[in-house]
Amino acid sequence: MENAVSIRKLSKVFGKTPVLKALDLDLKKGEFAVIFGPNGAGKTTLLKLISTLIEPTGGSIIVSGFNTTEEPEKARKEIGMLSHDSYLYGDLTAKENLRFFGQMYGIKDKELGERISHFLEDVGLVTKADERVSTFSRGMKQRLSIARALLHRPSILLLDEPYTGLDPGASLVFENILKSPEFQESTKLMVSHDLERGFALCNRVLILNKGRFVYDGFKENLSGFEGFKEECGPMMV
Amino acid sequence: MIRSYYIAAKDLKAEFRTKQMLNSMFIFSLLALVVFSVSFGDFLGDAEKVEKLAPGVLWIAFTFAGMLGLSRTFVMETENGCLEALMLCPVDKGAIYTGKILSNLAIVFLMEAVTLPFFIILFNYNLDIRTLLLLLLILLLGTFGFIAVGTLLSALTLGTRTRELLLPVLLLPVLLPVLIPSVEATAGVLAGNNIVDLFPEIRLLAVYDLVFFVISHLVFEYVVSD
Structure with missing residues (x-):
């Protein structure tokens, strides 16, 4: 299956501080991946890089076949971003x-x-x-x-802490829309601190810590939410 | 270009709904004219002195009132992260700059259109149509240069805490090449000179406008990027 997002050796440095270090990631069409990790791990920076809001220091990002540095406008057309800002x-x-x-x-x-x-x-x-x-x-x-x-x-949805400020009704509306046939084929990449909700929605779990992916696995290979917490909990500190 | 129009239309819709910029600009420009006309009261009958003072007064009122508006150009974009949303749209960043220029021009021209009749009355001018059209041309060229640079610097000062203080400090020195020919050309128009006599100032303003628009359009992307 064709990759919706393809990231190679992606790095981002702010001043002298490296935030992302040579990340590689492939997201297939229709995949729903959630990124967990501690504060300052580089989760939001990664979404900003994919969405073309900031430029990488090194490496490349291909979104639906468009390089975000060379063809940012075409890449942006494919992206929908939901942030904690409205x-x-x-x-x-x-x-x-x-x-x-x-x-x-x-x-x-x-x-x-x-x-x-x-x-x-x-x-x-x-x-x-x-x-x-x-x-x-x-x-x-x-x-x-x-x-x-x-x-x-959009064919790719970037969701940065989408549950912030959502009341239970709105959360349900949000989840129903994401599960609707209209958006079933879109690729979704969500950043969240809400482990339970994020885990329930996704089919792939990524853990980012200190600018590197320290875990990348599919939900079906984990023994439920409790198993996930047991296996991955220590990686999020 | 159509996207720039959408941005300008959005800004104008929001501005006419709240009138935050317009009200403060109108009040400032009218107040400046009234204060100057009162303080120059004794000279107002002396056409020679008025010709020397009035153009400067008009441009002081327009420049400082315009600056009030410019400092708020990007404020609505910072609320709720809207500037990020604009940057996420599949448009060239230059289109955002052009859109902001269009909305600023509309707002400042409106302020000038309201202020100008007061200026004519307070400084005892009796302008014929030809002089008025020539004055409008000078205002158009001078204002465009002012807005082209002001919009860029407004974006540049966006992330600073002292935005309202920093904007005039940065803008006024850069504006001198447009303010001086604008004041001189306005003085020439009000003295009854024809367009041929004003050609050097008009040419200077047109070149300044073009150069600063092109440069600002090109560097805007780097100004709003992280």
Whole structure:
């Protein structure tokens, strides 16, 4: 199967501090990988590198066949990013936010209108569509943020601590969307501190510590969540 | 180009909803004109003195009021990580810069359009259509140069804690090559000179605008990158 993400000898240095050290990673299409690790391990930096927000010091990242350094715009079109920041404009309404980001991703007007209605319905914000985002609760903002990240139907989803600020209802909405047939084939890479939720959703577990992957395994090879905690717990310190 | 238009339209929609920048810019520019007209009250009947003072007053009002707006150009992008979201969009970073220039131009031109009639009244000018059109051309060229550099420096100071202080300190020295010909050309227009007499200043402003737009467009990517 073709790789959705292919990382070779990736390194990132901030000043004199190496954050990522010669990482290699292949993610196949449709795979759902979750990265665990202690604070400062380089998890968010890795997502930022894949999403082209920052440039690597060394090595290469190929996203859906596009090198992120040579063809960043083509790579970005394939990526949807959900962060703990909502990435939403408070002075615009929910619909205006989605319309703006849809336009920036080049979605045609007629199709954009349909997608906005569809995603607002999916995240349960149809009745709030014309209200300013600044009036939304944290949970509502995160729901809208889910719609924003998925609006252009990305083939690769980067999820950086997506559960931050999500109420139980919104968490369920989020998980249902990820499991829906529409996004079943997208490749998902999630960074999380929530071991139980992350483990439940993924089919591959990665542990990043001090800039290196210290564990990379498939869930089916682990004896459940308890087995995972027993085997991998010490690696996350 | 269409993406730049979307960014500008988004900024203007948000600005006209809150009017945060517009209100402070209007108030500052009008206040500056009123204070100067009151302090120069004794000279206002003397056309020769007014011709020497008024162009500088007009550009002081426009420059400092414009700077109030420029310092907030990227503020809405820092809330909720929106600048990151913009950078994640499949567009050239230069398109973001052009979009910000378009929205800043619209806002500053609007401020100037409101301020100019007050300037004409307070400084006792009686301008014919030809003079007014020529004045608008000078304002257009001067403002474009101001916005082209100001937008870049506004992005440059974004990550600093003293953004509002740092922007004027960095911007004013770089602006001198556009402010001096703008003031001189405005003085020429208000003195009744025709476009041929003003050609050296107009040419200087046009070259400055072009050079600074191209340079700023090219370096913007590095300014907003980590």
